[in-house]
Structures are given as C-alpha cells and as structure tokens.
Amino acid sequence: MSDSTFSLEAEILEALRKMTRAIDIRSRTLLLNYGLTAPQLTVLRAIARQEPVTSAVLSSDVHLGRPTVTGILNRLELRGLIQRTKEGEDRRSVHIRLTDAGRQMLAGAPSVLRDDFQKKLAALKDWERTQILASLQRLADMMDVRALEAAEAFADDFVQPSAAADQFDGAGSPPTLDDDSVP
C-alpha cells in the first residue's frame, strides 16, 4: 500500500466526515424549526413513495439498519405521523402508512440540505453537476456492502434476483470478511 494511496484514503474520509457533520448539524436545525430530523424526514418520504410498506423494505430503501429504522418509526408514530398495523395474511409483517398529519407534515417539508447549498449546486454548470454526482456514486458503489454481499451470494449459490433483495440479514451471518490481522 503506497503512501499516496494511504493519504488518499485519509482525504476521502475527511471529506466524508465534513459532509456528514454538515448534515448532522442541519438535522438539528430541522428538528428545531420544523419538528423532524433529517433521517425522520427521509424515512417519512420513503413511506410516502410506496405505502403501505414494511420496515424491511424501508431499511434497504434508505440504507439504514433494521433496528435504526424501528427507532425512527417509533418516534414518527409517537408524533402521530405514521400508523403501524398487522392486518395482512402474514401477521409477522407490519404495514406502515402515513396518517393525515403525516401527509400534511410532508406537504410543508423543507429540503434536507441548506438553501445556500442548493443555490451553490444550482450555480454549477451541467457537466459539473453530472461529474460530481457520477464520482460520488462511483465511490459509493465501491464501498457499498450490500453490492458486495449480493455479488458474493450470487456467486455462491444461484439465488432468485427478486428473493435476494433483502435476504441477507437473518440466518448464518454473512461471510466474516476478515482480512485484518491484529497484534
């Protein structure tokens, strides 16, 4: 591993931390001024897109762990913005829907990112936006665990694409991806 590669990692991590922090801080402002945090707003929007929906689908949709989604749903339900029912045939799955209050909340929802960021984004040239997004997505794909696991699962045994969507949580824990030897 060359020095340049090492410092590249450090610079990538620093840029990511900056952005994550910016979003976290913005999230506090959202909670104060609007009543929902960024993750809550993101999950609420995901529900609106495809209600009724299960927490497993939401989890893979917003790229959050199942327990994390459960916590966010608890807060949304407590505020009366969503509704959880077990009406279907399979009484294990929970069907999540927006309430009217939830729909109203979404109607007046602000942007997750700050307005001045949006402005800066809009001020870019088309090809710049395209290039930035492409770079970001390429990096994300390189890191994404889901893609890796899916590929491995596919290689290991032939799984139906539709069934493979969110099947890597339960059972015998994914391959232990350990390449770190430690003193």
Added chain:
Amino acid sequence: MSDSTFSLEAEILEALRKMTRAIDIRSRTLLLNYGLTAPQLTVLRAIARQEPVTSAVLSSDVHLGRPTVTGILNRLELRGLIQRTKEGEDRRSVHIRLTDAGRQMLAGAPSVLRDDFQKKLAALKDWERTQILASLQRLADMMDVRALEAAEAFADDFVQPSAAADQFDGAGSPPTLDDDSVP
C-alpha cells in the same frame, strides 16, 4: 427549485448515506477484530500527529463536536491508550498525550476502510482518482459549515452582505477540475 435539482439532492444524499453506512459497518468489524472503532482510531491518529494537543484542536481537526470528542477520549483513556493532564499554565486546558500502549496500538493499526475497497481504489487510473477526490472535496466545501461561517464572519466585518457572497475560487480551494472530459 427545479425537479432536477431536487432529485440531484436526493441522489447525493443516498450516495452519502451508502458510504456512511459502509464505514459504520466497517467500524464494528474494526472494534471486534482490532479493539477500536473508526472514530477512535481517527482521533488516536490525530493525537499522534501533534501531541500534546487539546480537545478543542482535536475537535476541529477531525470535524467532530466537542462533546463527541470528549466521549471518544473517555473510552481511549479507559483503555489506557491516552493520558489527560492539566500541567500547563492555563489550568483549564487539558493536554492529551499517547501512552506507550497507545503508540503500540497505532503501530499495528489496520486501515479504516476495507482492503477490498483499497484495492478497487488502487485499480483506478490516476486521473480517475484525482477526479473523484476533487469532486468529493468540492462538494464537501460547498456543504462545510465552518467555511460558511468563516465567510459570513468575513463578510460581516468588511463588506456589505450582497456584494461578495458569490464567487471565490479561493486560496485553499481544491483544483477546479477543468478540461477533463469524461468517457
């Protein structure tokens, strides 16, 4: 706010969430196999770079809030990897140093990102790495709260708000990815 801008925000947020999640998951693996989480390792490295150091400096160095750094330092101290003393003139500031155990820990430290990601990164062409990093840093600068606040403070002190708000291709800015044409 155009539709395209709006979906651009959503795609940016999704890519960021993917990467943050990948790092969080990796962090668990690190804790299990190596004994430190990603933030702990990052802070420990920052201490090594400039000991003795105060928590305020660390905070701005790793882009984490002061309370967050305090918590991480507590865990590092509990594991005997660092030492906090109040020896200086100003008895408010705490001087943070590595212990021998901390130095040894760092000596055998793994990379924060997974090896297979590093491999993928190394497999890229030079101009691809450059472009990805430049895009990432440009986006980070556009979001960065610190930079915004600094700019605002500067504007308040010296200039009327409307005048200089727009364009600065400033000193520390990353290279402006100019004549790269993307395949």
Added chain:
DNA sequence: GATTAATGATTTCTACGCAAATCGTTTTTC
C-alpha cells in the same frame, strides 16, 4: 480587588446507528 465576563472542557439530553439476542409467527421437514 471583588464582581463580571469569557473560555476550555465536561455533563446532560435526545437521537441516530449497528450487532446480537429475542419474540411471535409462518414454513419446512420428518
């Protein structure tokens, strides 16, 4: 020179965020 203001760090509070364990409910297997 005592009160007040400012400063460095921590504490308190709420909200993520993930892994492993757990609970209730199907589905499989024999």
Added chain:
DNA sequence: GAAAAACGATTTGCGTAGAAATCATTAATC
C-alpha cells in the same frame, strides 16, 4: 402434525453525534 428451521420485527447493549447547560479557571471591568 409436531419439532425444527426460517423469517419479520423489536429489544438490548454499546458507541457515536450535536445543542444547551454546567463547572472550573482565567481575563476584563469597575
């Protein structure tokens, strides 16, 4: 058709993560 396996969701445990309040110490003000 009962035991076992699988599955969806939640709970538990630990570690971030930031704002506001607090504590201890130093600087500023009168």
